[in-house]
Amino acid sequence: MLSSSVAVAAPAEQATLAEIAVAGDAGAAAAAADSGYVGGTLGIGGPLRTVDAASAGIVTGAQLNARPVTRPGEVLEAVPGLIVTQHSGEGKANQFFLRGFNLDHGTDIAIDVDGMPVNMRTHAHGQGYADLNFLIPELIGALEFHKGPYFARDGDFASAGSVRIGYLDTVEKNLAQLSLGSFGYKRALGIASAPLGEGHLLVAGEAQVYDGPWDVPDRLGKLNGVIRYSQGTQTDGFSLTGMAYWAKWSATNQIPERAVAQGLIGRYGTLNPTDGGDTGRFSLSGRWSQTDETGVTKASAYVIRYQMNLFNDFTYFLNNPIDGDQFHQLDQRVLGGGEVAHIFQGDVLGRPAELEVGVQTRTDRIRVGLFNTANRGFLSGVLDDRVLESSAAFYLDTRVKWTDWLRTSIGLRADGYYADVRSDTPANSGKARDGIVNPKLGLVLGPWADTELYVNYGGGFHSNDARGVTATVDPTSPLFNVVRAPLVVPSTGYEFGIRNRSIAGLETSLAWFQLDFASENLFAGDTGTTEPSRPTRRLGVEWTNRYAVTSSLTLEGDLTITNARFTDPDPVGRRVPEAPHVIGxxxxxxxxxxxxxxxxxxRYFGARPLIEDDSVRSKPTALLNGRAGYTFESGMSLALDILNLTNAKADQITYAYVSRLPGEPAGGVFDRVFHPVEPTAVRLTLASKF
Structure with a gap:
């Protein structure tokens, strides 16, 4: 039983990390590097929240912004073993790979920005679609990451891992920044904060245009803004935040290798110059926290209005030899939700302990459509559905420090889902309910000789597209029945890890993991969506190293090796398509x-099987990015980024499926399709802090 006989202690270690994140200067970055990625939790948690895993940690905003990146979402590659890439126009969500998963646009990696979920369930383009293009990296205070389904606060889409990003409340100095670069890249950014009443007001705005190296320019146009009012601290205070984001673009999607080999198009060409899209995201969110004699209470809430129009053509003339196979995916939704939690701080049998109890809820009201188009002009409707999807979760996590060398975390999470689908194909309408209860266990032994041992176990899940749960007929042809998918698909994970800090400034960790999934979500090239597939198992090893050589020099190195297999027998093979074996x-x-x-x-992105029998594989991709610059006493700085330093002729992504070019057989041709890495590009950034 948890008693409150121990006085509440301020989460000192965590407060230090928050201060490091807010400071954002070189000295703070060095301190963060010296402390490594371990400890604490982003936002609010108790001192015992350091009971995590060998594969969990925090990255400061200063560390993130020291990295040269091509697009905003790539800052997430600071998470060891995570690959962030793109297979379409710059306004589309990134493609993620982690621990032997092709996570598509977010099927099994839960991403949270400033207390709001980024993953979209029952999405027009793919389950868990997580568009991070609204992210402003310079506003990031810190990034917290977990891998595996071992953590009670993480729910849907978090089986492979979760990433929580927190924005700053204030900046020490205002920032004005202008970037110019190759292929029409232009970006302007401003961030300012000032005292207002008893708190602070922060305002940030961003505008960007970009064409890319493509024969048909991306013509990306992006506007982005954030306004926040805050008072107090993370443990005693509140904030209100508004965000607005809008973008439009053209897209060069993946192209068949044979089209380039035959000279029909070049490496940066396209087979449909009208692909592309537009999207908008507008949100209002708030957080509140208070510390009392029992511990810390926190609450947050959000409402988001989101829309997307996406035009893709992946198979060209396979289904419609006259007008082509372009389709329009429409997603319009309003979603809202929140979280309330209390961290009781006290003791168990005289030992320091915490009990965290929380409730989370989310509701999406969605219009999701699929239409056949030609040059973005409407041809016919496939589906136009309305979906109401709600979920609620209860979680608890008990953390106890039994001795100086033994800490435990025992948790439980219960999730319930409800979906109401109203389809324009009446046979596919219906209601569905599902739920799941998962245990979470963690054990930390040590430190002995600056070494800790970790054991983690937990159950997780991802939700499926609600339309696939209620559907009984294929909307393209009512003559064919379809197999219904479950609304919630369970996963089970195990991990054993070790972390060592015996050399001053060096933190090295090694983790062995296993993750079993009852059903895999795989990308389907002919529809451009993710679809449920067979059960899988992943076994892997992850080695992570951070070395603060001096206060100004840091070295890093990571390696992940994963074996991914389907666990059920099938003549087509056991390899999981797109599952990376090596990431470094x-x-x-x-x-x-x-x-x-x-x-x-x-960054090394290893070769991957593209079909189940491993007879068709992708090529590996190795990329080198660099940055050099100078900061003047006046507060001005000048930086030069060189992206793809070696001008590698590599692929960002590779698939294998059937498509049809003009003049080819009616049944199409099975081929590898790829999206190339951009050639060497330079970007010059002038910034002023005042």
Missing amino acids: SAGITYGEPLGWFASLRF
């Missing part, structure tokens, strides 16, 4: 508060 990265970062700074980042 390395980096060096140098910087002083004034004077020169530099960063060099290497």
Whole structure:
């Protein structure tokens, strides 16, 4: 039984991390590097929240913004073993790979920005679609990551991992920044904060245009804004935040290798110049927290209005030899939800303990449509559905420090789902309910000789598209029945890890993991969506290293090796398509508060099976990005980024499926299709802090 006989202690370690994140200067970055990625939790938690895993940690905003990146979502590659790429126009959600998963646009990685979920369930393009293009990296205070389904606060889409990003409440100095670069890249950014009443007002705005190297320019246009009023601290205070984001673009989607080999198009060409889309995201959110004699109470709420129009053509003339196979995916929704939790701080049998109890809820009211088009002009409707989807979750997590060398975390999470689908195909309308209860266990032994051992176990899940749960007929042809999918699909994960800090400044960790899924969500090239598939198992090893050589020089190196297999027998094979076997990265970062700074980042994305029998594979991709710059005493800084330093002729993504070019057989041709890495590009950034 948890008693309250121990006085409440301020979460000192966590407060230090928050201060590091807010400071954002070179000295703070060095302190964060020296402390490594371990400890604490983003936002509010108790001192015992450090009971995590060998594969969990925090990255500060200063560390994130020291990395040269091509697009905003790539800052998530600071999470060891995570690949963030793109297979379409710049306004579309990124593609994610982690621990042997092709996560498509977010099927099994839960992403949260400033207390709001980014993943969209029952989405027009793919389950768990997570569009991070509204992210402003310079506003990030800290990023918290977990891998595996071991953590009670993480629910839907979090089986492979979760990422929580927190924005700053204030900045020490205002920022004005202008970037110019290759292929029509232009970006302007402003961030300012000032005292207002008893708190602070922060305002940020961003505008960007970009064409890319493509024969048909992306013509990306993006506007982005954030306004926040805050008072107090993370443990005693509140904030109100409004965000607005809008973008439109053209897209060069993946192309068949044979089209390039035959000279029909070039490496940066397209077979449908009218692909592309537009999207908008508008949100209002708030958080509140208070500390009392029992512990910390926190509450947050949000409402988001989101829309997307996406035009894709992946198979060209396979289904419609006259007008082509372009289709329009429409998603319009309003979603809202929140979380309330209390962290009781006290003791169990005289030992320091915490009990965290929380409730989460979310409701999406969705219009989701699919239409056949030609040059973005309407041809025919496939479906136009309305979906109401709601969920509620209860979780608890008990953390106890039994001795100086033994800590435990025992948790439980219960999730319930309800969906009401009203389809324009009446046979596919219906209601569905589902739920799942998952245990969460963690054990930390040590430290002995600056070494800790970790054992983690937990159940997780992802939700499926609600339309696939209620459907009884294929909307393209009512003659064919379809197999209904479950609304909730369970997963089970195990992990054993070790972390060592015996060398000053060096933190190294090694983790062995296993993750079993009752059903895999796989990308379907002919429809451009994710579809339920067979059960899978992943076994892997992850090695992570961070070395603060000095206060201004940091080295990093990560390696993940994963074996991914279907667990049921099937003549087609056991390999999981698109599952990466090897992912690696390395980096060096140098910087002083004034004077020169530099960063060099290497990223290796290993070859992958493209079909179940492993007879068709992708090529590996190795990329090198660099940055060098100088900070003047006046507050001005100048930075030069060189992306794809070696001008590698590699692929961002590769698939294998049937498509048809003009003149080919009616049944089409099975081929590898790819989206190339952009050639070497330079970007010059002038920034002023005042």
